[in-house]
Amino acid sequence: MADVQTLNTVAAGMDPAADQLSGPRGARPRRVLSRRNIFLYGTLILVAIYYLIPLYVMIVTSLKGMPEIRLGNIFSPPVEITFEPWVKAWATACTGLNCDGLSRGFWNSVQITVPSVIFSIAVASVNGYALANWRFKGADTFFTILIVGAFIPYQVMIYPIVILLREMGLYGSLWGLVIVHSIFGMPILTLLFRNYFSSVPEELFKAARVDGAGFWRIYFLIMLPMALPIFVVAIIIQITGIWNDFLFGVIYTKPDTYPMTVQLNNIVNSVQGVKEYNVNMAATILTGLVPLIVYFVSGKLFVRGIAAGAVKG
């Protein structure tokens, strides 16, 4: 008791209200224009400009007419805005024998990408689920083979696959390319799904088994609803990867079934006639639009899926 009283008198002598409030209090103040901030934002802005200038040049050029382009001021905005190059790139530009622009390639690419994405993800997610939760005999060996598959250079397999597709009668068709994309997406997607399902608490899986659920019931009712973020990641990886593919497209299809990227190359690299820079720029932007839109729409989901680790129950 005596001690407490002494403390009280000491505290009273200091006049707490006046003394304690005058010192530093609350959040530390920060200068907006500190050297650190200038350096940080300066670097960021520089890098951003560096990356955005090509895009700017492309858009600006695609909106100019050829006479204006010949003046050579590639950075100057268009004096007279024209959408003619865009229309031409989409509908009338000539590639080889056909003169219906990129539209044919666009629909080919859609017909290649959609089934490839659906098929590869459906198979890979089941693969990953089986590898993570149903430890079957030889699972580790199987997984190792799959991972090694991810490191084999594509070029090694090009010719054997040509023969395989020819024997199957699928060479040159869209479905042949769909099969090729699905196979080559398998290692990385399976790895992705396996790792995600491994992070799901094992007890959840055990509980479902005690409740009597089998392989497919656990997959569809327990695992699938929890795996949405990783599905989004897989879809983005696959759409951009398959849409941007050039090598497989040029090898396994015919001019009628060329995907958009191959057609773009044919437009841009055509040697006869004048080089129509504005049409080339418009065609390039058109081709890159799909992955760009996918990124913009799903950016947030993508980051969340990549970051998703433990699932809170």
Place this chain on the structure above:
Amino acid sequence: MGNDGVSVSIRNLSLNFGAVSVLKSLDLDIQDGEFLVLLGPSGCGKSTLLNCIAGLMDVTDGQIHIKGRNVTWEEPKDRGIGMVFQSYALYPQMSVRGNLSFGLKTAGMAKDEIAKRVARTADVLQIEPLLDRKPSQLSGGQRQRVAIGRALVRDVDVFLFDEPLSNLDAKLRSELRVEIKRLHQKLANTMIYVTHDQIEAMTLADRIAVMRSGQIQQLDAPQTIYSRPVNRYVADFIGSPGMNFIEGEVVLSDGAPRFRFDGLDIPLANYQFDKAGAQAGQATFGIRPEHVAVNSGDDWPFSASVPVEIVEPMGSDTLVWSRLGKQALTIRVSSERAPRVGENVTIGFDPMNASLFDAASGDRL
């Protein structure tokens, strides 16, 4: 053996992971309606044993019988068991109602029967207000209650608990402990409960199986395990603060056994020796802190004056760290009679309450 009273019977069960043997030809009979606790430190195989009983792990050798049926090769759902996990393992995307009815739906039960069962279970566990919530909206205690409900709703013979309270804080843990005990009294089902917490084991169990590296060391009623541990390992594992161990030797002077150490001498006339009787040799003398009396004034078979080195007040009790001969001795006294550091106190105890272990094998003498 077709025994009627036996609910779960484990016969000669072995489990190896490659070269590592996790369970070593284990035998265990659990009576109908019994609450059996598997107790041991982590890595002793207790959870593995539970997973084997549940059918979530394939055994290497031996058999498991539940209700007189050999279920060694059967799927978990066909064994008549319900299981509660440490991490609750609730299906995160389903409501509480969905969690409770998932197993019944899987079994293809009629809708009105499912509703009836869910309602009954919710009533027993008092979770009706939570039925439409998602697991993420529940507290830890509520989640574990739902997890118990998921086992309850399936109307099984045997409940398996895998450290169900380890993720809860101390207060909730003691609340749910009582609730599980109440549930057992009400349902009278067979329950097998894995824990490393000896308080849970002591309070809940009809019998405790103390395990160590894949083998059962002792299978007995809690009080027997506490007062008559079969070996030094069990004696050391059970009880907090732990039993005092004093190294010395048993000597026979004029036929009367005495325990001699550091120049001191404890008469063992009251001690109940094993069948083999008293034999001279190296031994460990074990006495629990609460069996040592301080300044009691009574006449004890053994008494000595010891210095007080450290005093640890724990509320109701106070733990006194001292030294008997050259060896550490902890004593539990009621707080109002706690001595001060530096004092010398007179202690006394009766070897009747003590345990003697062979120094080499650790077995009870």
